[in-house]
Amino acid sequence: MAHQQLINHHIFDNGLTLVAQSMPWLQSAAFTFGLPAGCRFDPMDKQGLSNLTCEMAFRGGGGYSNRELVEALEGIGCDYYSSTGIYHTFFGGALPAENLIQALEIYLRTIGGADLAESQFEDGRNVCLQEVYGLEDDLAGKAMLELRLRHYGHPFGRNSDGDVQGLESATIDDVRAYFRRYYQPHGAIMAVAGNCDWEKLKAHVERITADMKPDPVEMPKAADEKRGYYHIPFESNQTHLTFAWPWLPYRDDQYYLARAAIGVLSDGMSSRLFHEVREKRGLCYAVSANCHSILDRGAVFGYSGTTTQSAQETMNVFLAEVRGLAHGVRKDELDRLKVQFRSGLIMQQESCRSRVSAIAGDMFHLGRVRMLDEINEKINSLTVERVNQFLAEHVPGPFDIVTLGESELEVNDEFASA
Amino acid sequence: MNLRRHKLANGLTILAEVNDAAYFAAYGFFVKAGARDETPEISGVSHFLEHMVFKGTEKRTADQVNLELDELGSSSNARTGEESTIYHSAVLPEFQGHIVELLSDIMRPSLRNDDFETEKKVIIEEIMMYQDQPPYGGQELLMSSYFGTHTLGQSILGTVETVGELTAEQMRNYFSRQYSPGNIAFVASGKVCFDKLIEDVEKYCGGWQAYDVDRNIAVATPTFGFQTLHKENSHLQYIMQLSPGPSTEDNDRFAMRVLTSVLGDDGGSRLFWELLDPGLAESAAIGNCEFLGTGTVMSYFSCPPELAQENLQRLQKIQLSALQGVSQKEVDLAKQKIASQILLASERTESRMFSVGMQWINGLPYKTPAEIAADYKAVTLEQCNAVAHRYPLDQNCTVSVGPNQNINRP
Numbered sequence: 001m002a003h004q005q006l007i008n009h010h011i012f013d014n015g016l017t018l019v020a021q022s023m024p025w026l027q028s029a030a031f032t033f034g035l036p037a038g039c040r041f042d043p044m045d046k047q048g049l050s051n052l053t054c055e056m057a058f059r060g061g062g063g064y065s066n067r068e069l070v071e072a073l074e075g076i077g078c079d080y081y082s083s084t085g086i087y088h089t090f091f092g093g094a095l096p097a098e099n100l101i102q103a104l105e106i107y108l109r110t111i112g113g114a115d116l117a118e119s120q121f122e123d124g125r126n127v128c129l130q131e132v133y134g135l136e137d138d139l140a141g142k143a144m145l146e147l148r149l150r151h152y153g154h155p156f157g158r159n160s161d162g163d164v165q166g167l168e169s170a171t172i173d174d175v176r177a178y179f180r181r182y183y184q185p186h187g188a189i190m191a192v193a194g195n196c197d198w199e200k201l202k203a204h205v206e207r208i209t210a211d212m213k214p215d216p217v218e219m220p221k222a223a224d225e226k227r228g229y230y231h232i233p234f235e236s237n238q239t240h241l242t243f244a245w246p247w248l249p250y251r252d253d254q255y256y257l258a259r260a261a262i263g264v265l266s267d268g269m270s271s272r273l274f275h276e277v278r279e280k281r282g283l284c285y286a287v288s289a290n291c292h293s294i295l296d297r298g299a300v301f302g303y304s305g306t307t308t309q310s311a312q313e314t315m316n317v318f319l320a321e322v323r324g325l326a327h328g329v330r331k332d333e334l335d336r337l338k339v340q341f342r343s344g345l346i347m348q349q350e351s352c353r354s355r356v357s358a359i360a361g362d363m364f365h366l367g368r369v370r371m372l373d374e375i376n377e378k379i380n381s382l383t384v385e386r387v388n389q390f391l392a393e394h395v396p397g398p399f400d401i402v403t404l405g406e407s408e409l410e411v412n413d414e415f416a417s418a
Numbered sequence: 419m420n421l422r423r424h425k426l427a428n429g430l431t432i433l434a435e436v437n438d439a440a441y442f443a444a445y446g447f448f449v450k451a452g453a454r455d456e457t458p459e460i461s462g463v464s465h466f467l468e469h470m471v472f473k474g475t476e477k478r479t480a481d482q483v484n485l486e487l488d489e490l491g492s493s494s495n496a497r498t499g500e501e502s503t504i505y506h507s508a509v510l511p512e513f514q515g516h517i518v519e520l521l522s523d524i525m526r527p528s529l530r531n532d533d534f535e536t537e538k539k540v541i542i543e544e545i546m547m548y549q550d551q552p553p554y555g556g557q558e559l560l561m562s563s564y565f566g567t568h569t570l571g572q573s574i575l576g577t578v579e580t581v582g583e584l585t586a587e588q589m590r591n592y593f594s595r596q597y598s599p600g601n602i603a604f605v606a607s608g609k610v611c612f613d614k615l616i617e618d619v620e621k622y623c624g625g626w627q628a629y630d631v632d633r634n635i636a637v638a639t640p641t642f643g644f645q646t647l648h649k650e651n652s653h654l655q656y657i658m659q660l661s662p663g664p665s666t667e668d669n670d671r672f673a674m675r676v677l678t679s680v681l682g683d684d685g686g687s688r689l690f691w692e693l694l695d696p697g698l699a700e701s702a703a704i705g706n707c708e709f710l711g712t713g714t715v716m717s718y719f720s721c722p723p724e725l726a727q728e729n730l731q732r733l734q735k736i737q738l739s740a741l742q743g744v745s746q747k748e749v750d751l752a753k754q755k756i757a758s759q760i761l762l763a764s765e766r767t768e769s770r771m772f773s774v775g776m777q778w779i780n781g782l783p784y785k786t787p788a789e790i791a792a793d794y795k796a797v798t799l800e801q802c803n804a805v806a807h808r809y810p811l812d813q814n815c816t817v818s819v820g821p822n823q824n825i826n827r828p
Contacts, residue, residue, distance in 0.1 A: 025439060028762050066695065070686045074751050077758030080685070094762055126697020133722060134700040136653035137552045235651055237546040269472075269484035269494070279480065282539030285547050307546050336488045343442070343491030343510055350441050351766060 005349075007359065007369050008198045015186030015214045018205050019363045021193040021355050029100040029194025030352040032092035032360050033107060037182035038085050039160040040220050046170045048162015051084040052128050053178045058082050058091070059120040062109035066120065069110055078103050084160045086294060087364065088189070089182075094353050097195035101204055104190075108208040116179060121172045129168075131161045140286075140305055143240040143404040146232060147301065151244040151400045153225035156294045186214035191360035194352035222297075229401045231408040239311035239405025241304045243318065245396050247291060249298035250365045256378045257390040262291050262300055263337040264329045264387075265321065270336060272321045277304060283314045289322070293365060300396070308406045315409050319399065326395045328388035341379045345372065421774065421784050422612045424619075428628045429600030432619050433784075435774050437767070440608035444768045445517055446506030447525055448603045448775035450633060451596035454500045454569035454709075462576015463584060463592050465498040466541050470589065471505060472496070473533040475523050480533055486520055493768075498574055501710060502779045508768055511609040515618060518604075522622035525602075529593065534586040542582065545575050552720065553656035554649050556819035563645055564660040564815040568638040570709055598629040605775040608767035635711035637665075640815065644827045647819040654700055655726035655820030656718075657733070661811045663706045663713035666780045671713065672793050673801035674706045674809065678715060679752035680744045680802070681736055681811075686751065688736045693719055699729055704736075704811065710780065715811055723822035730816075731828045737811035743803045753794055760791045 009019035039050045060066045073080045073093065080093035080103075091107055135141055149157040192201060248258035266273050266289040277287045289302035302322070306314040348354045349372075362369040403409055424432040452464050473480040487494045487507065494507040505525070509517045549555055558573045565571030575581075604619050606612075640662055664670035682689045682704020693699040702719035717737065721729050763769040764787035777784055785793070818825045 026765055028765055067691070071751060074686050074755055077754050077761075079755075079758060079762065095758055096761055123696045127694070128697075130697050130700040130721070133653055134720070139550055236550045238543075238550050268488035270481070270488040275481070275484070278540060279484070280536075282536040283543070285540055285544040305547055305550075306543060310543075336485070336491075339491035340488060341491075343493070346441050346510060347493060347508060353762075 005372055007371070009363065009369065010202055012185070012206060012209065014209065014212055015188070015216070016209055016212070017189045017363055018202060019189065019191045019359050019369060020196055020198055020201055021359055022196055022198060023194050023352055023355065026195045026352055027097055028094060028352050029097040029192060029196055030092070030094040030356040031100065031104065031190070031192045032090050032356055034088035034090045034189045034360060034364070035183055036087065036187035036217055037089040037178070038087040039158050039162065040086055040155040041178070041182055041217070042155065042158070042162065042166065044154065045166065046174060047158060047166035048128055048132070049166065049170050049174055049178055050089060051131070051160060051162050052125060052167060052170055053175045054082050054084045054089045055124045055127050056116050056120065056175050057111050057114040057179065057183070059115070059124055060110070060117060061114035062112065064106070064110055069106070072106050073103065076102055086156055086158065086160060092356070100192070100194070100196055104204065105208060111183065112212065114179065116172065116176050118172050121175070125167055125170070128162065129164060132164055132167065135159070135161065139234065139236055139404055140240045140303065143232065143242045143402050144301065144303060146230065147242040147244050147400060147402040150226040150230060150402065151299060152294060152297070153222045155220055156222055156297070181215070182217065184215040185209060185212040186216045189360050189363050191356050191363065193355035193359060227398070227400055229411040232402065232404040234404050234406070236405055237307060238305045239308050239403055239407070241306070241311065241315050241318065242402045243302035243322070244299050244400045245398065247298045247300045249296055250293040251295070252298070254390060256382060257387055258298070258394065259291055260334065260337060260382050260387050261325055261329065261391055262289055263340070264333045265289050265325060267337060268340055272324070273318065276321050277314060277317050281313070281317065283310045283317065287318070295365065311403070311405060311407070312409050315411070322396050325391055328391055329384060331384050334382060334384055334387060338379050338382060342376065345375055419786065424616045426599065426620055426624050428624065428626055429598070430619070430623050430626065431603040431778065432616060433603055433774050433778060434606040434610045434612050434615060435770050436610050436612055437608055440767050442508055442510050442767060443514060443606060443608035443610045444506060444508040444771040445521060445604070445606045446504055446771055446775055447521060448605055448779055449503045449597060450501070450601045450779060451503050452499050452501045453572045453574045455596055455633065456569070456572055456592070458572065459580070460584060460588050460592060461572050461580040462541070463589055464503055465574055465576065466537070466581060466584060467589055467593060468496045468498045468503050469537050469541060470529055470534065471524050471527045473537060474528050474530065475526055476528060477523055483520070483524055490517055492517060500570055500574065502776070504775065506768070506771065514611060514614065518615065518618045519622055522619065525597065525623070526626070529586055529590055531586050534589070538581060538584070541575070542578055545578055545581065548575065552652065552654065553658060553819045554647065554652065556647055556656055556658055556817050559645060559647055560658050560660055560815060560817040563643060563817065564640050564714070565638050566641050568636070569634055570638055570712060595629060595631060598631050599623065599626045600628055601631050603775060603778045605771050605778065607771040607774060638712040642813060642815050644816045645818070646823055646825065647817060648821070648823055649819055650821050652820045654720045655723040655818065655822050655825070656720045657726060657730055657816065657818050657825070659717040659814040659816045660714045661717070661809065661814035663715040663809050664708065664805070665713040666708040666710050666782070668713060670805050670808070671706065671708055673797045673805045674715070675756065676749055676752045676794065676797045677740065677744065677802045677805055678704045678706050679755060680748040681740055682717065683752070683755065688739060689733065692732050692736055693729060698725055698732070715809060717811060717814070723820050726818065726820070726822055727825050730825065734812050734828050740806035740811065744799070744806070746799050749797070749799050749802055753797065756794045757791050760787050763787070
């Protein structure tokens, strides 16, 4: 290992978690500030309100106009972003490390004192509407969004961008009320990775967030899950096939066994899906299956896009391979996967951007950062016997399926959810 | 970081930017072969060949290639462009010997007929996939309209027809011409053992036969005009334009990048404030794209169809505003942004390999990230305003794709 992992975290009295990985050999740093203000709190009839509030929070405040804010961040070389997810709204960026403290100061000052001006509201709403319009032309994304909503239900399966109806019905007062309620530090996570000094960073963050008063939020309950097969008719060259089934979440003790099984299915060019669907049969260009977690629930989401005439065969082969996992994995498959896991883990260590999202994710899902040694131990402890024992107890399914394309497909009843 | 170089007797170049502090190493074959090296009847062959390179050799089947790439825990991929095809893998340092042997071996593919026919289906799926994605073939139409019969007008993927009719024999002929060792560099970055690298590349590639290879880099004569591609079930309208810009060899490209950043970056630019900040468009950008002998600038936006005509006028307003001059403050901000992007990229091992490799493909002298940053830092306001006049963006070829068929040049 080229460098030691230097990771610290601290929870301030107001409930804000600060986590940082010091990477002193870099000249850059990356940060993200996740406020517990994701779309899980959007009212059913105002989906997109969190996204609109995020947009408005970045349109001036703390003495900066909209334009001054952008110029201030660009002036210190900050490649900035803001986005809304299920649980959090994120503000972040990457920049030369010497400007990190200044960037955090600008962010906190602006977001903390966001103007939420009525004069900016229509423009802000239009920006959010454009994001929703853009998704309409992403056919694979559209099928996957529908699948997620059906599989996880509201609010955890939502598209965090919202919908046209919700965005059009939201008012500036809704935005202000949402901001007052959810832009608070309890459950917020600030993560930093790169060339940074932990003690200085901690002192600085404590100072600039001291005025933020905690107001804990409650987790909403999942509702409106829909099971089975659903087809979206659309005139297109390809049919987009998406699959979901329940799987273990990241925080589960057996997660690495579950992840290894999906790795054999889909990681790399020798994986079962790539080999059987693309290499052997030439059915598609893209095929994949990925683990996904929403705190205490997990799922696998699978995808393939293929021409209409190959769609039924692609679905059959895809599902047969997934079901085939129940028969277990082979030693050569697991050995390859373990090398891939280790390599990926090490390669991820060089970039401040990838580290910042990894440590922020760990703090959210686990309340701590999994260190390299611990992950390596988990990888080393993967054996064929343990993975196969796990698979015997966790047969993939039942499947929720969404397809988008010219024709509906036939789904064998035994695959579909009851 | 320092660059090490070596050239084999058959003309193959070896380049490595060695960084002992890196966690891993990236390796890649950079080939001077791309869509502009094709004739119309074999359009798409460079990209198809890129796929076939992974389909086995005299020593290995396609399955063995895939298995070994995964056994090494490699992050591997390949890409084809107008002027290059690149095969690359990142692995941990202990796998250097194996990955160099494997990559070298696959660079002499068998191109077996049965693999060729199976992979043809995958390529056709890929073409179909892109036809379903915005801008629905608009990019290809723009390139062919702008470049006409010039080789840069050819599609990288080819069409269902050209790929469907390609034969393995045509591919073999193309391969022996374009993949001559003088046309290839093996490039590495990160934690690399250079002496071992030379030894191995010599062993595995030293016997490759050299051919004389020509590349046509004739300057293109652009065609300006306006074309509409009707796509009824598209939700948005996609407008894209090409206008002349500095070529790869032209030092004006630095000033042009600063200028296009001022005018059309997706954040903080004049176009951003005009179209994106008020929510009039879903995406909008202006950026330069250089080729050997010929350069272009691309202007682009997507928006609801009913706003497209007005937005096209707004885009033209921004393009014309360049002729009135940009300000020192705008230039300074753009230069700061570019410097930061160069810094962030310089800390990625794979991005260093691409930088070194693309400099070789482009026939440019090697420069470190600091030297490249210095080139941008040296750009003056006067140079930006000069390139704005030399390359007026409003004189262009435009393609409009989407449901609105009533859009006209402003």
